[in-house]
Every structure is written in C-alpha cells, then in structure tokens.
Amino acid sequence: MTGANSPEPDQFPDIDLTLDPPPAPSTGPRADLQHLDSPHFPDSAAAEQTEIDKLRSWVSDYLVPVWVHSVSAEQPWCTSWQEHDDALSSLHALYRAWQGLINTEGDAGLVGPSNWIVHHLGPIMARLRDPRGPFRRCVRGTTKIEHHLPEPAPTA
Numbered sequence: 400m401t402g403a404n405s406p407e408p409d410q411f412p413d414i415d416l417t418l419d420p421p422p423a424p425s426t427g428p429r430a431d432l433q434h435l436d437s438p439h440f441p442d443s444a445a446a447e448q449t450e451i452d453k454l455r456s457w458v459s460d461y462l463v464p465v466w467v468h469s470v471s472a473e474q475p476w477c478t479s480w481q482e483h484d485d486a487l488s489s490l491h492a493l494y495r496a497w498q499g500l501i502n503t504e505g506d507a508g509l510v511g512p513s514n515w516i517v518h519h520l521g522p523i524m525a526r527l528r529d530p531r532g533p534f535r536r537c538v539r540g541t542t543k544i545e546h547h548l549p550e551p552a553p554t555a
Contacts, residue, residue: 453494454487454490455481457494458490462490467524470538473530475532475534475535475537476528476537477533477534480527480534483534493519496515499511500519
C-alpha cells in the first residue's frame with residue numbers, strides 16, 4: 400500500500416490549520432487522548448500537542464481525501480472533528496493502528512494494510528459516520544456542514 404503517492408507514518412509536513420484552530424485546552428480529564436497512556440509515550444504537554452498536530456495532519460492530508468467521500472445526513476462528517484472527544488479518541492486510535500500496520504516491511508507484513516482497513520478503518524469510520532453517531536448534528540441536508548457538539552449529559 401506504500402508507493403510514490405502514499406504517505407508514510409510521521410512524514411507529514413507542518414501545515415497551516417488556521418481555518419480549523421485547535422480547541423481551547425481542557426482542564427478536565429483527557430479521555431480524548433486516552434491512548435497516550437502508553438509507557439512508550441513521553442508524558443508532557445509538548446509531546447501531547449505534537450501528537451495532536453500529527454493526528455490533525457494525518458486526518459486532513461490522508462484520511463479525509465482518501466476515505467471520506469460524500470458527506471450527507473446519512474454519512475455525516477464534521478470539519479471540526481477534533482472538538483468531538485469521542486471522535487478525537489477514535490481517530491487517534493485509528494492513526495496509531497495505521498502507524499503500526501501500514502509498513503509492510505515491519506512486523507505487520509504484507510497483510511498489515513488490509514488488516515488496518517478491515518479491522519480498524521471500517522468499524523471506526525462506520526461508527527463516526529453513522530447518522531446517529533457523533534457528527535449527526537453537524538450536517539444539515541446534503542450540502543451544508545455545521546459544527547454542533549452534543550448536549551451535555553443531564554446531572555442528577
């Protein structure tokens with residue numbers, strides 16, 4: 400799956416994301432980046448921001464152009480996906496799986512890309528793009544995308 404036009408993990412240039420600025424820092428638990436708990440990941444705010452920047456580049460440069468086709472109420476997508484905690488966490492897990500499986504010369508072997516598509520990409524994109532999924536309120540009709548976060552859960 401790698402070739403002249405296929406990106407390799409960690410080879411994305413820094414890009415200007417002024418149209419989609421990062422959300423304000425959260426003071427609560429970081430459930431959106433739960434995958435950073437690995438002992439292989441440096442524990443620092445700078446390392447976390449670097450990981451978020453890599454994820455944003457990967458989503459905008461690879462995932463969306465290749466895998467997000469038509470956007471509609473039946474298959475929604477949100478251009479502000481990083482503000483949806485569940486989408487951010489799911490896409491980060493998808494990105495980490497891609498890093499581990501896309502290199503056919505590594506441990507994943509020649510079936511790594513296929514395993515990534517079948518076992519990671521398909522299920523995660525189906526959940527995210529489900530009409531009842533996290534982006535359900537972000538699409539109106541077939542041509543207008545609006546960003547809306549879910550309502551907070553009621554407290555007892």
